[in-house]
Amino acid sequence: MLTTTTTKVLEPGDIxxxxxxxxxxxxxxxxxxxxxxxxxxxPWRLGGEMWGWYADGRLESLCYAGANLVPICAGPEAVRAFADRARRAGRRCSSIVGPAEATAALWSLLEPHWGPAREVRAHQPLMVTRSMPADIEPDPLVRRIRKDEMEVIMPACVAMFTEEVGVSPLAGDGGLLYQARVAELVGSGRSFARIEDGRVVFKAEIGAATPQACQIQGVWVAPEHRGRGLSVTGMAAVLRYALAEVSPVVSLYVNDYNAAARAAYRRVGFEETGAFMSVLF
Structure with a gap:
């Protein structure tokens, strides 16, 4: 049976x-x-284009093309089509990130044209939980960050980003876009921290959030406070907010080499259900 496939930039009517x-x-x-x-x-509101891959007139796969390039429900044919479109458009993203299998296939096709990458994180476990841990007491000092506390939270956010990504978020535009993103999370009540003597010792955010699932991100403990178990009780506190107020399913993804973080998340009840991959430029 012949199959007709095509890709296009989706429009508002394709929602x-x-x-x-x-x-x-x-x-x-x-x-x-x-x-x-x-x-x-x-595209202007979304912050990028959404590419669609159609088989026999039916939308089967997506690829978000903004600051990140993200393949979604993309099999081999769709990946090849998205890679061809991305190659012709030229690299505009700072990373490729998504489910490991599709992202690896996409990068294998783009690497000859876009490579080398600054770093490839080929296996980042996706961890999920639907309930609070029975044996962990959430840290009572972890709370929402107020809008007037941006000067308190920003240094911790910058330190976390720099440690995690390997470059400062203040580079390029002086940090305007990054500060706007942090302010957005604070303003929406999804930024949490434990503050001691005016300094953040633990922080995390509920980043992406839908009625079906949300994602915790930006988990960070100040270096001088590591080893005190703050990540376990702090994550339990953020998880309590997430489950009660945001979504019935809470996820995160973590670098496979970060054994301490993976152990802390398992301690709070997160289980590995899949894997992401990130290609950083």
Missing amino acids: EAALAVLGRDPVANAFVAARVQVAGLD
């Missing part, structure tokens, strides 16, 4: 079909689904 694709895996697709649910498919 229902796009959400249906995203809904096939609400946990893995939470980052993109959250953006689409808020901004729709208009």
Whole structure:
């Protein structure tokens, strides 16, 4: 049987079909689904284009092309089509990130044209939980950050980003975009921290959030306070907020070499259900 396939940039009228694709895996697709649910498919509001791959006239796969390039529900044919479009458009993203299998296939096709990458993180376990741990008491000092505490939280956010990504978020535009993102999370009540003597000792955010699933990100403990178990009790506190107020499923993804973080998340009840991959430029 012959199959007709095509790709195109999706338009606002394609929203229902796009959400249906995203809904096939609400946990893995939470980052993109959250953006689409808020901004729709208009590229200016979305912060990038949404590419669609069609088979026999049916939308089967997506690829978000903004600051990140993110393949969504993409099999081999869709990946080849997205790679061809990305190659012709030229690299505009700072990373490729998504489910490990599709991201690896996409990068294998783009590397001859876009490489080398600054760093490739080939296996980042995706961890999920639906309940609070029975034996962990959430840290009572972890609380929401107020809008007037931006000067308190920003140094910790910058330190976390620099440690995690390997470059400062203040480079380029002086940190304007990054500060705006931090302010957005604070303003929406999704930034949490434990503060001692005016300094952040633990922090985390509920980043992507949909009614189906949300994703914890930016988990960080000040270096001089590591080893005190703050990440376990702090994560339990953030998890309590997430489950009670945001989504019934909470996820995160972590670098496979970060054994301490993986152990802490398992202690709070997160289980590995899949893997992401990130290619950093």
